[in-house]
Amino acid sequence: MLARSERDEIARLWNRKLEQDRAGVPQTQRHRNLEPPSAEFLAALAAGVGAKKIIEIGGSTGISTIALASAARETGGRLISIEMEAERQADARGTLARLQLDAVVDFVLADAADVLPCQTELDLALIDCEKEDYIRFFDMLPMRRGGIVVADNILSHSLWDYVKHVRAQAGVESITFAIGKGLEVTRV
Numbered sequence: 001m002l003a004r005s006e007r008d009e010i011a012r013l014w015n016r017k018l019e020q021d022r023a024g025v026p027q028t029q030r031h032r033n034l035e036p037p038s039a040e041f042l043a044a045l046a047a048g049v050g051a052k053k054i055i056e057i058g059g060s061t062g063i064s065t066i067a068l069a070s071a072a073r074e075t076g077g078r079l080i081s082i083e084m085e086a087e088r089q090a091d092a093r094g095t096l097a098r099l100q101l102d103a104v105v106d107f108v109l110a111d112a113a114d115v116l117p118c119q120t121e122l123d124l125a126l127i128d129c130e131k132e133d134y135i136r137f138f139d140m141l142p143m144r145r146g147g148i149v150v151a152d153n154i155l156s157h158s159l160w161d162y163v164k165h166v167r168a169q170a171g172v173e174s175i176t177f178a179i180g181k182g183l184e185v186t187r188v
Contacts, residue, residue: 002043006066009095010036013063033063034152038180043067051124052077057112057137058129059083062092069101080106082115116140128152134162143188155182
């Protein structure tokens, strides 16, 4: 479960995101983060299933990174946090260092398409990136049997093509949760 200091940092990052929204900062410059209730759920899920090999595609400034790193610390695992924007990742690095969670995180500044082929047997993955990449990255994920893929923004962005795609895969179980902007949780 998330510690008080982790919840406080999540609240700080979320409030900063809301301030950017109110100020009308262009979408490309805004911090795009998982909502706090989704972070709570994600931390509990990852820790609850004992995930040790965790990856996030789209770490932004760190809300999901905090949640997943907290779970990795609890399970004795590691998190690979992939982000394409250097400034956002630098912000996340600083936050995770302050929380002393950076020891369980490998920060990767790259396109996930270049990183995923090098991975094996992941326990849990979070997809929270450009929406047109969700299906492509889902198909590239090297999940262990029984691994879990969580995709954010399902309800807010009406990502029904993604939902249809994952649910059409043989042997998967998948459900949409109305948490935050909508989470599709898929066991492969």
